[in-house]
Amino acid sequence: MKIEEIYQCFLQCESISTDTRKIESNSLFVALKGDNFDANTFAQEALNKGALFVIIDNKNYYSDQDKMILVNDSLKTLQDLANYHRNQLGLPIVALTGSNGKTTTKELINCVLSKKYNTKATIGNLNNHIGVPLTLLSFDENTDIGIVEMGANHQKEIELLCNIAEPDFGYITNFGKAHLEGFGGFEGVIKGKSELYTYLQENHKTAFVNLDDPIQVEKTKALNKYTFSSSDNSDIKINSTIANPLVKVDFSNNTTIQSHLIGIYNANNINAAITIGKYFNIEDIDIKNAIENYIPSNNRSQLIEKNGNHIILDAYNANPSSMNAALTNLIQLESTQKIAVLGDMFELGSESIEEHKKIIESLKKEENINVYFIGKDFYHNKVSQKHLFFFETFDNFSKEYQNKIQNATILIKGSRGMALERTLELL
Template sequence: METKELYSYFLQCKSIATDTRKIAPDSLFFALKGDNFDANTFAAEALSKGAKYVVIDNPAYKTGDNMLLVPDSLAALQNLARHHRRELGLPVIALTGSNGKTTTKELINAVLSKKYNTTATIGNLNNHIGVPLTLLSFTHETEIGIVEMGANHQREIAFLCSIAEPNFGYITNFGKAHLEGFGGYEGVIKGKSELYDYLKENIKTAFVNLDDPIQREKTKDMSRYTFAIDNYNCDVRIDAASANPMVTIKYNGQDIKSHLIGIYNATNISAAITIGHHFKVSDEKIKDAIEGYIPSNNRSQLLEKNSNNIILDAYNANPSSMQAAIANFLQLDTEESYKIAVLGDMFELGKESHEEHAKIVQSLVNEEGIEIYFVGKDFYNSKAQVTHMHFFESFDTFKENFSNLKPEKKTILIKGSRGMALERTLELI
């Protein structure tokens, strides 16, 4: 079945589904394959649960006219998404980067939705399946689409751009994330810069942080709309930024007080301001949008529990974001005699894992006024014999020790990769 014919069936449906547990009435179900499953086997079940049509790529499961047979279900989903994007013809903003993608996407959406009907990636559905699903959620009422793109190896961003065909792009930063898949830090820069390559080749516009020398250099000969705090030669000048612990931005004569912790979020906020400015959202509405944004899902959340102030940043971690979180934590002005940090292993670092974990440990050896609890095998294998550092090979052994601490009136940082699930620490406080 050709993409145009499949599109006629898509227009008859109310939504897209790839999981039989989440099928809505009159949806179009795509039977995708995974490492341990073949959704072709669920085709009949999808119809029984309310799907209007099912896209399959195994003729053995075609039992009726509502079974739409294609050579490859995943490719059909991706091609359909590209076709739909072209049919709508709306402006699409793509963003990627090592850290802060989802927070920045949410901020951009909050700002632009003050003036436009926007549709953005839900959560972090930012891969070869999530991007097509985001594009297919756009409607004729959507005025601006915002697409988050994630990647852990070369050519992935280029492929996602070939589907989304963005008019604008933004890279949050180049950090030490997914080093194993990208082949080191230089590989990260090359892989993420595939967004710039697409924009340049297609004469589209990049939003660029001129305070980042790598991004400044990579975009110097392409269409760009820029912002900076330290660099005056830009389109949008951010006057100042501070965080104690919430980020405050001084912009165009006004203070914008966010609910985001960590000075590293200043760039994310500045990008949202810049993109709002480019799309002619008023300064008043930009301020209202940023001040009204409340982070969730373990991302830079400030919580209170049993007299303790807790910075919960347990959604993800890599060497760059870990160092930024620690630096911000150390500079916070607090009244207590010492702070507490619970730091979990950083995943997907490959052969550089031991070195990167050891760097984090060594950077804290001489710090005073802080008790640090390292959780996970990688930190445990990098342990140092220092009185204010405690190392635990697993969360269970950490739990046995930390449960007896019962901190009061302390400021506590919780930071680690998603797989560590360090939000469980909240139960111990």
């Protein structure tokens, strides 16, 4: 069956799903395969639960010619269908990627643009080779602008996602030490993320660029771009940014935004949303209101008050770049008592031990901060200093942590697999 015919089946459906546990009536179910599962085995179950059509790629489960669409590769069909749908709609799409801050920036952009347009954006972190197609297929004829987050942990992944989404605009938050194992080091990260810039250049599209980032400047020399910076040589000048602990930004004609975001590392996420809003002719007051009303969730830079302590919960994920940014922010905060609870950073490959060691080294002289390191890689690099404490597991930490301190500023930061939000129960 040709993609045009499959698309007509899609148009008859009210939603799309790849999970039989979340099947809705009159939906299109796409049977995908993974290392440990084959959703083709659930094709009939999907129909029984109300799916209108199912796409399968295993002929052994092809039992209903009217409702089952047999293809060579279900995943490739999902991606092709999303690309076809994107081109049928013809709406402008803003794509963003980067090592840190993607989801927060995406949500801020969505808040700003929705002040004037009917926008739809990536839900949660559905930003991979499956999530991006599902995001595109959620757009409809009422969508004015689509906002697509793109994640990657190896070369050519952003290139694939760009070929599916065909973005008109792109923004890279930063290049950081994330997914070093998959990308093959920091230079590999820059190369992989810059695949978005390559697509934009080859297709004569527009990049939003932070001119205060020298790597971004170098990588976008040949691009059409709309820029922001702290200097006068950009399209949008950011007059000032401070964070103590919440970020405050001044832009344009002395418009000041007091956000609910913690840490100076979130400033450029805000600045990007301001810049994209200005490009799409959003009024300054609407940009201000949109960003000031945005409250982060899901363990991303949340400020929590508990037992007299100011807790910065940033436990959604971590890599050396975001860890250093969070610690730099903690160091500059005005607080007499500071604590950091830091968990291991994952997916660093052969550089993991060295990168954890660098974090420890950076904190040796910060004797006014009590630091609790949790995880095997931090523990491997343990040193003897009175303000640094090391625990191989979270259970060991939870058993020994007896510090019932109050009126402190506490940073909680680690990779998702460390689940450091559990620390809240100990405070």
